[in-house]
Amino acid sequence: MSVDSTLVRRIAxxxxxxxxxxxxxxxxxxxxxxxxxxxxxxxxxxxxVEPLTSVLPMTMKRRADVVTDGGKAEDILAxxxxxxxxxxxxPKVIE
Amino acid sequence: MADPTHLTxxxxxxxxxxxxxxxxxxxxxxxxxxxxAKPLNCFITETPELALAAAKESDERLARxxxxxxxxxxxxxxxxYCTKGVRTTAASxxxxxxxxxxxxxxxxxxxxxxxxxxxxxxxxxxxxGSSNETSAFGPVxxxxxxxxxxxxxxxxxxxxGSSAAVAARLCLGATATDTGGSIxxxxxxxxxxxxxxxxxxxxxxxxxxxxxxxxxxxxxxxTVRDAAILLRSMAGYDPKDATSVDAPVPDYEASIGAxxxxxxxxxxxxxxxxxxxxxxxxxxxxxxxxxKDAGAEIVEISLPHTRYALPAYYILAPAxxxxxxxxxxxxxxxxxxxxxxxxxMYENTRAKGFGAEVRRRVMIGxxxxxxxxxxxYYVRAQKxxxxxxxxxxxxxxxxxxxxxTPATPSxxxxxxxxxxxxxxxxxxxxxxxxxxxxxxxxxxxxxxxxSSNGLPLALQLIGKPFDEEGLFAxxxxxxxxxxxxxxxxxxxxx
Numbered sequence: 001m002s003v004d005s006t007l008v009r010r011i012a013x014x015x016x017x018x019x020x021x022x023x024x025x026x027x028x029x030x031x032x033x034x035x036x037x038x039x040x041x042x043x044x045x046x047x048x049v050e051p052l053t054s055v056l057p058m059t060m061k062r063r064a065d066v067v068t069d070g071g072k073a074e075d076i077l078a079x080x081x082x083x084x085x086x087x088x089x090x091p092k093v094i095e
Numbered sequence: 096m097a098d099p100t101h102l103t104x105x106x107x108x109x110x111x112x113x114x115x116x117x118x119x120x121x122x123x124x125x126x127x128x129x130x131x132a133k134p135l136n137c138f139i140t141e142t143p144e145l146a147l148a149a150a151k152e153s154d155e156r157l158a159r160x161x162x163x164x165x166x167x168x169x170x171x172x173x174x175x176y177c178t179k180g181v182r183t184t185a186a187s188x189x190x191x192x193x194x195x196x197x198x199x200x201x202x203x204x205x206x207x208x209x210x211x212x213x214x215x216x217x218x219x220x221x222x223x224g225s226s227n228e229t230s231a232f233g234p235v236x237x238x239x240x241x242x243x244x245x246x247x248x249x250x251x252x253x254x255x256g257s258s259a260a261v262a263a264r265l266c267l268g269a270t271a272t273d274t275g276g277s278i279x280x281x282x283x284x285x286x287x288x289x290x291x292x293x294x295x296x297x298x299x300x301x302x303x304x305x306x307x308x309x310x311x312x313x314x315x316x317x318t319v320r321d322a323a324i325l326l327r328s329m330a331g332y333d334p335k336d337a338t339s340v341d342a343p344v345p346d347y348e349a350s351i352g353a354x355x356x357x358x359x360x361x362x363x364x365x366x367x368x369x370x371x372x373x374x375x376x377x378x379x380x381x382x383x384x385x386x387k388d389a390g391a392e393i394v395e396i397s398l399p400h401t402r403y404a405l406p407a408y409y410i411l412a413p414a415x416x417x418x419x420x421x422x423x424x425x426x427x428x429x430x431x432x433x434x435x436x437x438x439x440m441y442e443n444t445r446a447k448g449f450g451a452e453v454r455r456r457v458m459i460g461x462x463x464x465x466x467x468x469x470x471x472y473y474v475r476a477q478k479x480x481x482x483x484x485x486x487x488x489x490x491x492x493x494x495x496x497x498x499x500t501p502a503t504p505s506x507x508x509x510x511x512x513x514x515x516x517x518x519x520x521x522x523x524x525x526x527x528x529x530x531x532x533x534x535x536x537x538x539x540x541x542x543x544x545x546s547s548n549g550l551p552l553a554l555q556l557i558g559k560p561f562d563e564e565g566l567f568a569x570x571x572x573x574x575x576x577x578x579x580x581x582x583x584x585x586x587x588x589x
Contacts, residue, residue: 091439
C-alpha cells in the first residue's frame, strides 16, 4: 500500500483538515511509514476470532427515562467562537 | 520544618494532621518552587490564588478536626482534565480560549477529598506523544540530566508535565492519563511511580477524549504509597461514564507492606526483544531477583501476540481519535478560522488548530475507517486485540498473579533524538506498555535504578483486572528492595 498525493488529499478531506500543496509529499511519506508499520498485522490468523469491542464484560445500566439535566443554554454557549442570543453562528449552509 | 516540597504526600498528610505544618505553608512552598521552575515548562496554567484559597479552607477544616482524605495536599492536574472556571487546553491551539463550565469527575473527586490544585500541567497535544514535544505550549523539560551532560532530556509523554512536576518537587502528586503508556512511560523516565488502573476503574467523564476504549485516568507520585492514596480518591463509579465500573473502591494504602509470599509472577519471554539493551535486561533480572527474595514464585510465561499490540494500537487509537476529535469544528468552542463556506471553515480551523502529530493520527484514523478499508484495518485490529487479551487471560487462568516487565525499552532521550524522520521510531517507546491498554488491565511503573548515564530506569507490573491492590503490594516490595533514587539536582532554579 502506498499513499500518493491524490490519496493524501482524499484522506485530508475526509478528516476535514486543509493541507497545503507543499505539505502533501511529506505527509504521504509519514502516512506510508505508519501504514507499513501496521502491515505485519496481515500475517496474523484471525479466522474465528471475534473483534474486541469492550475489554470488560459489561451490561449497560438502565435508568428512569426522566429529564435529569438541562436549562444550561448559557453554559453551553459560553465558549462559542461566534453566537447570537442562544444560537451558534456558522457560515450559511443553505442557499 | 525543612523544605516541605520534599515530603512524600503521605508524610505531608501526617504533618498537616499533627499541625507540624499548615496547608498554607505547604501550598506556598510549592507555589514558590513552581515560580523557580519556569525553565521546566511543566505548567500551562498556574492557579496560585485558587490554591491558597483552598489551603485556607483546608487549614480551617484541619483546625476543626474535619480533615478529608487529601486535606490541604497540593497536586498538579494534567491539562486534559476539564476544570470548572479554569482554562483547559489539552495542549492544543484548537481549544484556544476554552474554559469549562463543569468539573471532570476525577478532579471533582480529588477536590471533594480536600486536595489543593496548583495548576494545569503540560502534556503532548491531546495526549498524543511520548516525549512532550507535540505540546502547542512548548515541550516540558525533565528535571533529570545525563551525567556530565547539559542536554535537555524529555520527561516522557504524554503526561510529561505531570511526571516532571512530581519529580522536580513542584507538587506532591499529579493526575495523568494513559492510552498506550502515557502514565507509565513518563513515570519511568523521571523516577516516579505511575499507575494506570483497570479500564473502568476511574471515570473518563470530563477528561478530553483521545481513544475512549483505551483511555484511563491515574496518578503519578513519588512513592507507591502516595500513588495508592491518590488512586483511592480518583477511582469510583460514575453514572456519567457508562464504562465506569460500579464496584467498591478498596483502601489501596492498606496493601502497602502486605506480604507477596507465594505470589506467582509471570515473566513473558516475548518481552525479551531482539536488541533489548543489556542495561534494561539486567534491570529486569534484578527485579525478578527482588521479588524472589520477597517470597514470590517466578514463572516464565508466553504472550505470543505481544509483537502485534503496537501496530494494532496504531490502527485502533487513531481510529477512535479521528472520531473523538471530529467535535473540534470551530462551532461550539475553541478556535475558529474563517472559510468560504462551512466545510472550508472546518478545514481551515482544523489545519490551524491541530499540530503535526494530531493531524497525522486523525488522518490515519479517517483512512482506516473509510469505506473499503474498514474491515482490512479496523476490524482486523479489533480481532488482534481479542488475541492480545486472550494471551493475558490464559496466563492469569494458569495461576499467574501478576506480570513483571521493563517499563520502557530505554532511558529518557534528549530532545529531537527520536521520531524526526519517521514517526514510528517514537511510537516504539510504548512497546512494553501498550499491551496493557489493549487488554484493559492495570499496570504500574516504578523506579528501579539508574542507567549508566545517570537517568532513571523502571520496571512495570501488570495485574489482573481490578487487582490494583495486588499491584500495590508487589510494587511496595520492589520499592523496598530497589535502591532509592536521589532527587534530581535542581539545576533549573540556579
